Amino acid sequence: MKDRKVYFVCFHVLIFLVLQASTNSDHNGLTLNTFSQEDCVTSCAAGLRCPIDKIVLQGFIDTGKFTAQHKKIFSLETRKKSYPFETFCSLAFFECKGYTTDNCYCEQLDPDIYLFILNTTAGVNLSQNEAILTVVHDQHADISSISRHLPKMYESSDITLQVNDLQITPDVKTFKVSTHEEGQITFCCHNTPTPCDVSISKDGHIVSSNITCTSYNHHPGQSNHYTFTYFVCNENKISFTLSAEDADSKVGESLRSYQLLLYFFVAILVVIIYNG
Numbered sequence: 692m693k694d695r696k697v698y699f700v701c702f703h704v705l706i707f708l709v710l711q712a713s714t715n716s717d718h719n720g721l722t723l724n725t726f727s728q729e730d731c732v733t734s735c736a737a738g739l740r741c742p743i744d745k746i747v748l749q750g751f752i753d754t755g756k757f758t759a760q761h762k763k764i765f766s767l768e769t770r771k772k773s774y775p776f777e778t779f780c781s782l783a784f785f786e787c788k789g790y791t792t793d794n795c796y797c798e799q800l801d802p803d804i805y806l807f808i809l810n811t812t813a814g815v816n817l818s819q820n821e822a823i824l825t826v827v828h829d830q831h832a833d834i835s836s837i838s839r840h841l842p843k844m845y846e847s848s849d850i851t852l853q854v855n856d857l858q859i860t861p862d863v864k865t866f867k868v869s870t871h872e873e874g875q876i877t878f879c880c881h882n883t884p885t886p887c888d889v890s891i892s893k894d895g896h897i898v899s900s901n902i903t904c905t906s907y908n909h910h911p912g913q914s915n916h917y918t919f920t921y922f923v924c925n926e927n928k929i930s931f932t933l934s935a936e937d938a939d940s941k942v943g944e945s946l947r948s949y950q951l952l953l954y955f956f957v958a959i960l961v962v963i964i965y966n967g
């Protein structure tokens with residue numbers, strides 16, 4: 692009696708596990724893996740550089756789940772936001788002979804199982820797109836995999852560099868910081884793949900460094916020339932030098948002239964009162 696109960700429970704656990712396993716795999720034979728940064732040819736930890744990095748995406752097709760008419764051509768389709776999907780590349784099953792330098796290639800692993808690989812240059816037109824693997828049928832509706840999100844891909848011109856809220860462009864030569872008392876200098880690198888290493892140097896020595904943003908306290912009486920260096924994904928260090936201008940000098944000067952003017956009027960007033 693007890694044994695029967697144990698068998699009964701075990702049988703249901705088994706059924707449950709089988710159901711779990713089958714709901715985790717694609718029923719329709721088309722599987723597109725989630726994007727993995729590690730599969731790409733890149734030194735970035737997140738995001739990709741256009742056109743330096745390569746975006747790689749893997750998929751599997753089980754033709755055992757298809758009818759003969761479906762076993763002809765399959766394609767990778769991509770779209771931005773809610774636009775319709777467009778074909779990025781198409782391959783015929785008979786072409787699946789392994790690695791090529793094309794944007795997409797495929798390989799027959801088993802009589803029924805095919806490996807699909809997207810291996811193309813990172814470009815803005817693929818940035819943050821949705822991708823699906825599709826088998827086309829002449830008469831019936833297409834069969835598609837679950838859609839996957841592609842990562843953000845950045846142009847080198849997308850980068851935003853900031854020194855104390857000042858956006859850096861090639862014609863910027865100075866920045867403002869309090870130089871008559873201790874003032875903080877913050878240098879940030881935004882809108883790039885990560886990591887973006889940033890550092891601040893003075894007199895040829897790095898005084899502060901970090902990832903994305905770094906800060907240094909300027910002390911009065913020190914040199915006002917600072918060199919700012921950044922490098923995205925551990926490559927190509929780029930530097931520029933700016934000189935610090937006193938952020939308070941203008942305000943201080945006008946305040947002092949107002950004070951002088953006030954003293955002057957008070958003095959005149961006193962003279963007038965005494966004389967009268």
Ligand SMILES: *[C@@H]1O[C@H](CO)[C@@H](O)[C@H](O)[C@H]1NC(C)=O
Pocket residue numbers: 732745747790808810
């Ligand atoms: C992708 O292409 C690059 C060459 O452009 C190659 O080094 C890399 O091994 C390829 N990756 C895959 C998965 O095919």
Ligand SMILES: *[C@@H]1O[C@H](CO)[C@@H](O)[C@H](O)[C@H]1NC(C)=O
Pocket residue numbers: 769779814816817
């Ligand atoms: C992406 O842009 C490149 C040129 O910049 C073009 O050759 C390619 O066909 C475009 N791909 C898509 C899917 O629009």
Ligand SMILES: *[C@@H]1O[C@H](CO)[C@@H](O)[C@H](O)[C@H]1NC(C)=O
Pocket residue numbers: 900901902904906
């Ligand atoms: C670097 O940045 C991180 C994150 O903003 C911060 O927690 C850390 O203290 C910084 N390190 C230095 C040495 O400034």
